[in-house]
Amino acid sequence: MQIVAKGLTYTYNPKSPFASNALKGVDLTIGEGEFFGIIGHTGSGKSTFVQHLNALIRLTGGSLRVGEYDLADKKCNFIELRSKVGMVFQYPEYQLFAETVEKDVAFGLKNFRKDMDEEARAAAVREAIETVGLRYAEMEGRSPFELSGGQKRRVAIAGVIVTKPVILILDEPAAGLDPLGKQELMELLHRIHGGWCKTVVIVSHDMDEIAENCTRAAVFSEGKVAMEGTPAEIFSRSGELFALGLDVPMTARCALRLKERGIDIQTDYTCRDFTDKVLALWKAKGGGDAQ
Ligand code: ADP
Ligand code: MG
Numbered sequence: 001m002q003i004v005a006k007g008l009t010y011t012y013n014p015k016s017p018f019a020s021n022a023l024k025g026v027d028l029t030i031g032e033g034e035f036f037g038i039i040g041h042t043g044s045g046k047s048t049f050v051q052h053l054n055a056l057i058r059l060t061g062g063s064l065r066v067g068e069y070d071l072a073d074k075k076c077n078f079i080e081l082r083s084k085v086g087m088v089f090q091y092p093e094y095q096l097f098a099e100t101v102e103k104d105v106a107f108g109l110k111n112f113r114k115d116m117d118e119e120a121r122a123a124a125v126r127e128a129i130e131t132v133g134l135r136y137a138e139m140e141g142r143s144p145f146e147l148s149g150g151q152k153r154r155v156a157i158a159g160v161i162v163t164k165p166v167i168l169i170l171d172e173p174a175a176g177l178d179p180l181g182k183q184e185l186m187e188l189l190h191r192i193h194g195g196w197c198k199t200v201v202i203v204s205h206d207m208d209e210i211a212e213n214c215t216r217a218a219v220f221s222e223g224k225v226a227m228e229g230t231p232a233e234i235f236s237r238s239g240e241l242f243a244l245g246l247d248v249p250m251t252a253r254c255a256l257r258l259k260e261r262g263i264d265i266q267t268d269y270t271c272r273d274f275t276d277k278v279l280a281l282w283k284a285k286g287g288g289d290a291q
Helices: 045-055 076-083 100-112 117-132 148-162 179-192 207-213 229-235 236-242 250-260 273-284
Strands: 003-012 022-032 033-040 059-064 085-088 167-173 198-203 218-219 225-230
Touching: 003 045, 022 045, 022 059, 022 207, 022 218, 033 045, 045 059, 045 085, 045 167, 045 198, 059 167, 076 085, 076 100, 085 148, 100 117, 100 148, 100 179, 117 179, 117 229, 148 167, 148 179, 167 179, 179 198, 179 207, 207 229, 207 250, 218 229, 225 229, 225 236, 250 273
Parallel strands: 033 198, 033 218, 085 167, 167 198
Antiparallel strands: 003 022, 003 059, 218 225
């Protein structure tokens, strides 16, 4: 399912003194199969945009199509849409509520797949819990509140992927996790991506995360898309990113330094590609001069 937004606008508290123009005409296409990144300053409209994608925020201006669903159409089947477009909020662990992990994860299924029998439901819950890297036997009967932060987040993600959404959207999924936790989470998303989950969309302010994981990304600024492209395209425009008050990945900072010294490395800004290119250059120079 392709996502196509055209001229998307949204205002919180319209017609009040507290009106806030969160989206000011977002044009963005996210193709099926992408691992798409959304970058931008706090308040640039990232969360407002992604909450439109499964109609948590109803369209008020512009057009939005997600696969065959036209979100401007009042007759659009929003319940069916939400079962296909899974949304993991920022700090989703705060929304756990059930007495047991099993019940929490099963909740989404009960809402979306009323036709499923008990046995199929139990199997789906088990599969979701194991997909996020937790042991079902250890987890099912436990209270989600007694788990570690990282485990809670996994349970919350299991509660969304249990319906096997075709598009999975995660708002700052790795926020607050330690480096290992972040890496494991990204590995989990890549494991899911490409199977039943065709498209992953992550909101992130971590440029290294975007460079390492995304096929393409969009930079939001003041409710609009300021830049769009592959990480290589975006991070080669570091001057514009700095002007928007954004950072660049560590690899891009190193590439800039090298460029200042007359060494222009063409890299996609992943750590691996960058170190490969630097090492190749070093070898080509006889391996001696470590300039
Ligand atoms: P981001 O996720 O990029 O930080 P948001 O989409 O949360 O940006 O916010 C975009 C703008 O909308 C900001 O100016 C923010 O203050 C405002 N905003 C977000 N949520 C609300 C809300 N529930 N009520 C009023 N204004 C909001
Ligand atoms: Mg946000």
